[in-house]
Amino acid sequence: MDSPNNVFTQYLKANGIRQSTQRDSILEVFLGTEKHLSAIELYNLVRRRHPNIGYATVYRAVKVICNAGLAEEVDFGDGVARFEHKYGHEHHDHLICTKCGKFIEVRQPNIEKLQEDLAKEYRFIPTRHKFQIFGICKNCKKYSP
Amino acid sequence: MDSPNNVFTQYLKANGIRQSTQRDSILEVFLGTEKHLSAIELYNLVRRRHPNIGYATVYRAVKVICNAGLAEEVDFGDGVARFEHKYGHEHHDHLICTKCGKFIEVRQPNIEKLQEDLAKEYRFIPTRHKFQIFGICKNCKKYSP
DNA sequence: GTGTAAATGAAATTCAATATCAATTATACC
DNA sequence: GGTATAATTGATATTGAATTTCATTTACAC
Ligand SMILES: [Mn+2]
Ligand SMILES: [Mn+2]
Ligand SMILES: [Zn+2]
Ligand SMILES: [Zn+2]
DSSP states (O other): OOOHHHHHHHHHHHTTOOOOHHHHHHHHHHHTOOSOEEHHHHHHHHHHHOTTOOHHHHHHHHHHHHHTTSEEEEEOSSSOEEEEEOTTOOOOEEEEETTTOOEEEEOOTHHHHHHHHHHHHTTOEEEEEEEEEEEEOHHHHHHOO | OOSHHHHHHHHHHHTTOOOOHHHHHHHHHHHTOOSOEEHHHHHHHHHHHOTTOOHHHHHHHHHHHHHTTSEEEEEOSSSOEEEEEOTTOOOOEEEEETTTOOEEEEOOTHHHHHHHHHHHHTTOEEEEEEEEEEEEOHHHHHHOO
């Protein structure tokens, strides 16, 4: 009853958005990977199984999937928007290696309190935060001492 | 002896980069404002006093100024890179209003410890972090209850 | 089934970032 | 101070992701 597909259908109905075969396919492919994909990368995956779905459709579908609460945009600062799963995934932040581009997902409950404290101090209503640590990962450190 | 201009001159000398009148003018204009300017915004400011300095020169100068440690790039997620002073400004993070685009600069020492803890846990060598809280500011809250 | 408004896909547009290249200029050397 | 030369400049071109346009197709309410 509470599968991501149901959440999606529910969201579409509730907002008067039609359920198209293309969007269903795109959602299916997106759910089938655990990677942090850009729109183009997702498009290339989609194309394998569904060669006649256009890029614009993928681009627009990803936004709908985000609005439905199933995906979230992440920005690693390299000029392309990536998307990660949100359904069944608790909030996390990222350590990003500036050498190889790899990233590590980290959970850090203390940061939530930090957000609350700062927000309260400035009478700011927080909706989300972005915490990213840039640096050199374990592997890259090894190969360039 | 330790003015930003001296830091700049030193940096240029130490790296075999020439000191041009254009770069000096651009640095001067940049230091003369406390705003978080994009390259184009800075270019428009520079143009007032120096109408024959081209955009490309401003674009390149900002990078040099960053490398000299006098400016830092900030990314508020709206697709344009902005630059803020670094000289004589301690590290801070930002609360960003998603309604009006305004931002609040905040200092939060605890976040440094958070960074260290996480880095140590993953044997990651951190160079910098980005902590941003998105939400609705005091003012925008007032005008849309 | 039919009408209609939303969705699609190919192509065009936008816009910041970045590259190119001939002309100009800073500086090391004499 | 003059000169060689390599860096810098500025106009312009290119790139690439994001976003829009629009004619055609399709979902779905009735
Ligand atoms: Mn993630
Ligand atoms: Mn700032
Ligand atoms: Zn790495
Ligand atoms: Zn605001």
